[in-house]
Amino acid sequence: MHISTTVTVADLDSGEETARVVHERPWLFGLMIAPTGALAYGLVQGGALAYLLSTQGIMSGGQSHLIALLGIPTWLYFVWSPITDFFVKRRTWLLIGGLGAGVLIVAAFHQPHLTSRSAVVLMLVSTFLVQLVVSSCGGLMAELRSDMDRKRASSFYQAGCMGFGALAAWLLVYMASRVQQETLGWIAGAIIGLQTLTALAAPARQELSKENPGESLRGVTVEFKRTFWTWRAVPYLAYVLLPAGTGAAIGLLPGVAAQYHVGGDSVAWMNGLAGGLLLAGGALSFAAVSWLLRRMSLRVSAIVLATFISLVNGVTLAILWLGHLDPRTYFTGVTLYLFTSAMSYASSTAVILEFMGDAGTSGSTRYSLINSLGNIPVQYMILVDGWGGDHFGVRGLAGTECVVGIVAAAVLLCWLLFKRPTLPAGAPVMCLPFTRA
Numbered sequence: 001m002h003i004s005t006t007v008t009v010a011d012l013d014s015g016e017e018t019a020r021v022v023h024e025r026p027w028l029f030g031l032m033i034a035p036t037g038a039l040a041y042g043l044v045q046g047g048a049l050a051y052l053l054s055t056q057g058i059m060s061g062g063q064s065h066l067i068a069l070l071g072i073p074t075w076l077y078f079v080w081s082p083i084t085d086f087f088v089k090r091r092t093w094l095l096i097g098g099l100g101a102g103v104l105i106v107a108a109f110h111q112p113h114l115t116s117r118s119a120v121v122l123m124l125v126s127t128f129l130v131q132l133v134v135s136s137c138g139g140l141m142a143e144l145r146s147d148m149d150r151k152r153a154s155s156f157y158q159a160g161c162m163g164f165g166a167l168a169a170w171l172l173v174y175m176a177s178r179v180q181q182e183t184l185g186w187i188a189g190a191i192i193g194l195q196t197l198t199a200l201a202a203p204a205r206q207e208l209s210k211e212n213p214g215e216s217l218r219g220v221t222v223e224f225k226r227t228f229w230t231w232r233a234v235p236y237l238a239y240v241l242l243p244a245g246t247g248a249a250i251g252l253l254p255g256v257a258a259q260y261h262v263g264g265d266s267v268a269w270m271n272g273l274a275g276g277l278l279l280a281g282g283a284l285s286f287a288a289v290s291w292l293l294r295r296m297s298l299r300v301s302a303i304v305l306a307t308f309i310s311l312v313n314g315v316t317l318a319i320l321w322l323g324h325l326d327p328r329t330y331f332t333g334v335t336l337y338l339f340t341s342a343m344s345y346a347s348s349t350a351v352i353l354e355f356m357g358d359a360g361t362s363g364s365t366r367y368s369l370i371n372s373l374g375n376i377p378v379q380y381m382i383l384v385d386g387w388g389g390d391h392f393g394v395r396g397l398a399g400t401e402c403v404v405g406i407v408a409a410a411v412l413l414c415w416l417l418f419k420r421p422t423l424p425a426g427a428p429v430m431c432l433p434f435t436r437a
Contacts, residue, residue, distance in 0.1 A: 024144050026153035028202050030160030033137050034195035035098035037161035039105065039130045042168025043188060044070045046276075049114075051173050052184075058115060066115065070127050075375050077131035081368035085220075090136040090143075090364060091199040097132030102193025104129065109185020133196070138352070138367025140202060142359035148294060151302070154349035155287035159280040162342060164191070166276015220362040227356060227366055235419075236355040238412060239303055240374050244405035245310030245344030248381035249317065252389070252397055253334055259394040260320075260330035270331070275338055282342025286350070289343075302354045306347035307413045313340040314405030320398035333398070348374065 043049050049070075050063045058066075084093040104126035111119035141153045168191050175184055227233065250271075257267045269275075286309075293300050316336040323329035352370050356363065381401060388400025 024146060024149045024153075024203055025201065026144065026149045027156050028198055029137060029141060029153045030156035030163075031195045031198040032094060032098075032140075032202065033133065033157050033160045034164040035101055035130050035192045036133045037164035038168035038188075038191045039101055040071075040074055040127065041161060041165030042191070043105070043172060044127065046165050046169030047272075048169045048172040048176075052176055052181075053114060055176065056113060056115070062115065066120065069120075070123055073127045073131050075372055077128070077134065078365075078368040078372040080128070081131070081135035082362070082365040084132055084135040084139060084364040085362050090139045091202050093132050093364075094136035094140070094199045095196055097129045097136065098196025098199075099193045101126040101130035101133075102189040102196070105192055106185045106189035109188060110182050114181075130192070134371070135364040135368045136199075138371065139359050139364030141349075141353055142356050142363040142367060143203070144353075147299075147354075148290065150353045151290040151350045152287045154353065155284050155290075155346045157349055158283035158286075158342060158346040162276055162283060162345075163280035164195070166273050166279070167191070169276070170273040219360075220365070223360045223362045224366065233355070235303060235412070235416060236351070237373075239307065239348075239351060240370060241377055242307075242310065242408050242412060243377050243381050243384070244409040244412075245306070245313045245341065245348070246378045246381045246405075247313075247337075247341035247345065248378055249385050249397060249401050250338065250341060252382065252385055253320070253337075256389070256394045256397055257330060260325050260327060262327050262330050266327070266331075270334055278335065278338045279342040282339035283346040285339070286343050286346035290350075301416075302347065302351045304413070304416050306344065306351045307409055307416060309340065309343050309347050311406060311409035311413060313337065313344050314402050314409060316340055317398040317402035317405070321395050321402050322399075325394070 044067055049067060053063045053066065084090055104122045108114070108119045108122035108126070111122070113119065114123075137157060141150060141157065144150045144153055168188070171191070172184060172188060175187060179187070228237075254267045254271050289305070293305075316333060319329060319333035319336065323333065352367060352374070355370060356366050381404070384404060385397050385401050389397035392399060
């Protein structure tokens with residue numbers, strides 16, 4: 001693994017020259033991931049479904065149980081993701097997942113009640129299907145040959161996921177009191193399904209294997225060993241489980257807003273459309289940073305850049321931890337935290353792609369597995385933040401994540417900067433994994 005922080009770049013490598021000819025179009029990933037953003041992070045986890053259930057008389061307990069059930073596929077999808085590497089091309093699986101999920105949501109909203117057995121089953125199957133979009137996008141991004149285009153794709157991927165999630169949540173809540181449930185279903189289905197068609201414009205380099213199942217399995221085993229069973233995987237796996245840059249406090253900070261004398265309307269705005277757009281902007285800024293470094297004739301390893309961004313993300317929480325308990329502190333701290341969290345998400349996606357290397361036969365499978373592992377620190381840091389708030393008061397929530405994140409990121413960053421293992425001549429620059437999408 002090559003993890004040097006800066007390397008002079010005289011010109012583009014051969015892969016990037018090829019990419020220029022092929023026109024890899026990394027911006028397409030901001031649209032192709034839209035089904036997952038709209039369904040998983042808009043309708044389900046973005047608050048739209050909870051609001052719709054409340055209008056049907058379902059209390060918080062019932063809402064949380066249904067949302068938790070529909071959230072299972074977001075961390076379990078690596079179980080069925082291998083299918084996206086076989087039988088048909090990845091972009092075909094993306095179309096199946098996105099369009100299928102959209103159709104099932106339309107059908108669910110045509111049921112008499114959203115908590116009826118048929119509606120729940122339809123929504124649950126749709127959340128399973130839409131994860132095929134994540135797996136397929138991961139494999140397609142791994143097919144990109146330009147390091148710069150991979151970083152751009154990572155930014156657009158996360159920006160699209162967050163942006164369409166925020167847009168879907170806002171639009172569905174806004175339209176809920178203005179149209180019938182069936183019409184709202186058509187709106188939700190359109191947001192989820194239509195952007196999937198952009199996959200038709202994505203370059204398709206994948207060659208389907210013509211080997212028998214036994215030979216294909218041996219090939220996949222070799223790719224897994226090459227990715228995971230090697231010393232160069234150690235810092236990547238350390239990063240993927242790192243308790244820094246997780247964005248774990250995003251869902252918890254609204255709970256302490258009142259202590260900073262911030263009203264409910266302002267919290268709803270920060271955690272609604274405005275917050276979603278801020279996250280999208282933060283994700284896109286990672287591509288801007290990568291472009292700026294290239295203009296400066298510097299190449300920074302993705303794992304180093306991602307770890308540094310995680311360190312900065314922890315520092316932003318010091319504002320909420322040490323600042324005055326007033327609205328200015330809250331808005332400044334939350335704005336910077338959301339922005340840098342999104343940068344961390346985008347940089348982590350780029351690291352996953354660098355960790356994987358070439359897509360090969362099992363690109364979607366390996367991407368999904370690493371991505372699922374990346375959700376582990378998000379979950380345990382939510383618990384750590386809650387513990388900090390319970391034991392140290394309102395400042396403890398931000399302070400705990402601030403200290404843990406800074407220490408963890410600083411330790412890994414120092415190791416990466418001073419260990420500096422080398423690769424054989426001609427080996428590609430490698431980086432590390434994660435994507436909370």
